[in-house]
Amino acid sequence: MAPDVDVCKKCADNFVVSSKFVQCKVCNVKLHTSCASLKDSWQKVLTDCKNIFWMCDPCKNSFSVGGNENRAAVEILKKEIECVNREKTLTDKLLSEVQYTNELQKALLKQLEDKIASLENTKHLKYNEAVKSATQMSVKKRESTPVLLVKSKNDRTSNDDVMKDVIQSINPADLNVCISATRKIKNGIAIHCETKSFDVLKSNLSASLGKKYSINEPQKLNPRFLISDVPSKCGDSPEVLVNNIVLLNDLANVLKSEDDIKFITKLNRLQDTDVVIEVAPYLYNLLMQRGFLYVGWKKCYITDYVRVKRCFKCCGLGHLDKDCTAQVCCPKCCGDHKLKECKSDCIKCSNCTNYNKSFKQNVPTDHKATSFDCPLYKNYLDKLKQNINYG
Ligand SMILES: [Zn+2]
Ligand SMILES: [Zn+2]
Ligand SMILES: [Zn+2]
Ligand SMILES: [Zn+2]
Ligand SMILES: [Zn+2]
Incomplete structure (x- = not known):
């Protein structure tokens, strides 16, 4: 100083x-x-x-x-300090909450991962068990349907004649069979009956009409599934691919017949290929339950495959353009031009429009004919599925 x-x-x-x-x-x-x-x-x-x-x-x-002023300033400062302290406490609390949430999320994630792992595990176990039990199962369950087709072996017999013969040969009341409906089909009739009556009906019809008519259940199609993203080299030869699938997925002992698994087609995409496979119902259920197949170097996911044929010329369902005999129809506006020539803003489905006209119905038509929400398309798809034997 x-x-x-x-x-x-x-x-x-x-x-x-x-x-x-x-x-x-x-x-x-x-x-x-x-x-x-x-x-x-x-x-x-x-x-x-x-x-x-x-x-x-x-x-x-x-x-x-200047004391009052200073005291006021001091008071303000004190308040500010108080505020800062309170904020600090709050921030600390928030921080710890964030850390807590973080921990919680980590735990949740871990829990989910464990769950997935255990699911994969049980799925795998279940699949192995299912493979084992399918291997041991030797008696084939009859896949009954409550429809019996009576068809003439002679092309010129009318279905009225078939009906007459059927009525003369059996009497439902005598046999105690419950028939829900009959309808005419090409060269014969279809008899819809209750499940419990099926065997009696079939054996009696076969006994009395078996020589003249074929008496069978409608042949349902085997289900198909799509194997997604199959590495291209595995799809080169259908035989190799099918063989590959049978071996890698422990199916060798499960197969009851070689025909139970069939290569149908492959749908080429940019790098990989989607492959369509047709299998017997028991295989379908076994594999779909697991949801994937090992194919070559990859685990490929599988999904049910039912395809409605759609014509690119007339937009009709159930046929392809190469078989089309109808007029060109725009899939967007229902006009008689190709899509690329379409100048209309209107959206109108030709299939639903025709259906409404023919059957005096009133289904919505305000969608493109190519829409997957088209009620006619959905209906068609359902019908196709009804023809498939899912076991
Ligand atoms: Zn002084
Ligand atoms: Zn002095
Ligand atoms: Zn067509
Ligand atoms: Zn158009
Ligand atoms: Zn439609």
Whole structure:
């Protein structure tokens, strides 16, 4: 504390070397300790302790004059400190909550991963068990349908003749068979009956009419599934592919006949290929339950495959353009032009429009003929599925 004012502010006397003095922290004036009413030892205390300071009376007074203002400022500062502290507490709390949530999510993720792993595991186990039990199952369950077809072996017999013969040969009341309906089909009739009556009906009809007519259940088609993204080299030869599937998926002992798994077609895409396979119902259920097949170097997912033929020329269902005999029809507006020539903003389905006209119906037509939501398309798809034996 080098003196830069030479005289004591109070007594105006000079300072000598031995003089004890204090200096005002604010205005730097110097006073003898005695003039400041302080003990001499204060000089050392004030020199040594940086956080203790002394102020001269005028400075002290000037502070008290603005005291209210300062006190207010201090209060504000206190409040601010309080706020900051509260914010800190809040932030800490939030932070810990975030960490908690984070932990929770990690745990949840772990739980999900475990679940998936165990599911994969049980699926695998289930598949193995199913393969085993399918291997042991030797008695083939008759896949009964409550429809019996009576068809003439002679093309020229009318279905009225067939009906007459059937009525003459059996009497439902005598046999106690419950028949729900009969309908005419090409060269014969179809008899819809209750499941419990099927065997009796079939054996009696076969006994009395078997020589002249064929008496059979309608042949349902085997189900097909699509194997997605088969690596192209596996799809090169159908035999290799099927063989590959049989071996990699433990099907060798399950197959009851070689015909139970058939390659149908492959649908080439950019890199990989989708492959359509037809299988017997028991195989279909076994494999669809698992949802995938090992094919070559890959696990490929499988989905049910039923395709409605759609004509690109007339937009009709059930045939392809190469077999089409109808007029060109726009799939968007139902006009007699190709899609690329279409200038209409109207959206109208030709199939539903024709259906409404023919059957005096009122199904919605405000969709494209190519829509998968088209009610006629859906209906057609359902009919196709009814013809498939899902076991
Ligand atoms: Zn003095
Ligand atoms: Zn001062
Ligand atoms: Zn067509
Ligand atoms: Zn058009
Ligand atoms: Zn439609």
